[in-house]
Amino acid sequence: MQTKKKFNLLWVAWILILPALLIRGFTTVYPIFETFRISLYDIRLFKGIIEFVGFQNYVTVFKDPKVIASVKFTVIFVLSSMALHIVLGIILALILNMNFKGRKFLRTIVLIPWAMPMVVVGIAARWAFDNDYGLVNDFIRWFVPNFKLSWLIYTNSSRLAVIAMDLWKDIPFFAILVLAGLQFIPEEIYEAARVDGAGPIQSFFKITLPLITKNVLILSIFFTMWRLVSFDIVYSMTSGGPGEDTALIAYRITTEAFTNLNLGYGATLAVVLFLVMVLFSSITLLWVKKIDY
Amino acid sequence: MLNVSLIFKWLLAFIVVFIILFPLYWIFTSSITPPGELFSSPIDYLPDHPTLSSYLYLIQHVGLMEKVGSTLIVVGSSVIISTMICILAAYGFARYQSKGLTVALMFILFSMLIPAVVTARPLYDFMRKINLFDTYPGLIILYTSSIIPFSVLILKNFLSDIPASIEEAAEIDGASLIQRLVYIVIPLMRPAIATVVIINFITCLNNFFIPLFYANNILVLSTAIVQLPLKGSLHIVQWDLVSAMGWVIIFPIIIFILIFEKQIMSGIMAGSVKN
Secondary structure, three states, rough: HHHHHHHHHHHHHHHHHHHHHHHHHHHHHHHHHHHHHOOEEEEEOOOEEEEEEOOOOHHOOOOOHHHHHHHHHHHHHHHHHHHHHHHHHHHHHHHHOOOOOHHHHHHOOOOOHHHHHHHHHHHHHHHHHHOOHHHHHHHHHHHHHOOOHHHOOOOOOHHHHHHHHHHHHHHHHHHHHHHHHHHOOHHHHHHHHHOOOOHHHHHHHHHHHHHHHHHHHHHHHHHHHHHHHOOOOHHHHHHOOOOOOOOOOOHHHHHHHHHEHHHHHHHHHHHHHHHHHHHHHHHHHHHHHHHHO | HHHHHHHHHHHHHHHHHHHHHHHHHHHHHHHOOOOOHHHOOOOOOOOOOOOOOOOHHHHHHHHHHHHHHHHHHHHHHHHHHHHHHHHHHHHHHHHOOHHHHHHHHHHHHHHHHHEEEEEEEHHHHHHHOOOOOOOHHHHHHHHHHHHHHHHHHHHHHHHHOOOOOHHHHHHHOOOOOHHHHHHHHHHOHHHHHHHHHHHHHHHHHHOHHHHHOOOOOOOHHHHHHHHOOEEEEOEEOHHHHHHHHHHHHHHHHHHHHHHHHHHHHHHHHHHHHHH
16 A cells, blocks of 8 residues: 555656656757767768768867867867866956945946857957957057057967967856855854954965865856856857857857768767867866875 | 955956956947947047947947847746646656656756757758748747756756655645646746746847758847848948947846856856856
8 A cells, every 4th residue: 555655656757847857858869979970971962961870970070270270279268267267267256355335336247248149249249359449459448549459360369369268258257166165164264263363464364275175176067067167258259260269169169060961970079079178077076086185 | 465465355356357358348439329420440448429320320220129029038938837847747757766757857967968069950951841940939949948958957847856755735624736836836936937937038149050040030139130131242340230230239238247247157156066
């Protein structure tokens, strides 16, 4: 009797979760298997080619200069953006945690970049980094008259611009999440430190930083993964240019899959990216779990 | 001494606010500057002849209202549908226990890590095959799917913290599952539901990937801004129109944040702490 009731109850639970499960399954499980499958084919819709080639695509991919360029910028983008996210994010979190009258207002303002679509940021940045009429150069000219630079035409400056916009949009979000951790640190610890003669800088490095390290590391893992699949920013800001110099890997994948209609190849890149992400996340998450305080 | 630190705090706050708000202010002034006067250097931050002509142009020639309408249909339906689905799922996960259910929950949460770009092309072909490409139901399904993991996480965690004793009492009194959900569980979950609805609304408004790849003729605001009419044979982007469109998107978001700052903050933090 008891077991039968339990069985009945479980049946109800499955009905309850079924819609959520079905929709998620339909939009993720089927397509990911399909991506794996077509990565083994040479499919070029423009030429009408559909041919099974095994792992040939996986060999070609790593010799493709466009892919190498994409991977190179993706690595630069992720590493520099993340380093600055961590440093500036923690600083901004400390600013948000300051005890003064403007605190609530400040926290509200900081939500705005997070809540804006990246496309709007990107397309505005296209104009903001314009040599003659852009906001950025205009601002620089307040201090350096006659400053001239067509940011998005040159490799280094366009990369810098893309990273800068990524930081503008996402550091506030990072900082809010760091702030969540900061708020758990009891005020008494700081008071005790002050009594013992520790200055604010000392208490930051000796108290605050160790206490938020784990939180920041976990955040960084998620933020790194989001950067690895960033697409909107270069789509709207640089279209991958100049040349392929700001074509992030996610942008490269969609170009192959939707513009060049080179489906097998695009799928191969997608699988490689997916495997990199799975590897990265499982290794780092395991590593973070081991850190204990 | 005290004053110095106070001035320092306000100075820092001012720098942060300036970095965030000044570009937005610039987009706004650009949107009310007549197109001819936009090409000026140094930039005129107080336009001499403010005009709403760019906004009018968007309404009359670009179909702004229609785009606002389709955005509201897609985003509104997705938020409503996903919230209902996720309340049910959260109840299932929070009040019942089995190995299978744990696996299902793990699947929903970890599927968050599958990037849209990896599944994009097969999903596109599949949507075409079943005739959901470029349709409202198709978009709504995809938007709904994209916000399910976050919603389930927040709602389930919230519900797990509420003891089941009230529901059990109601069950003894003969209330059916649906009655318990409608009269007891949903009212109890109101704060969590509000948070999820608000954050999902923003997430959906910001979604660019789904409408870009799974729709052609249905333009929501985020895709409409990259498809504004270009000028002349050089296909020059018309910054006056872009900035007006940008401000149309930004303005409601700012208002929304001012109203719901508290819920948004708690939602973001709840999501992170439980992770």
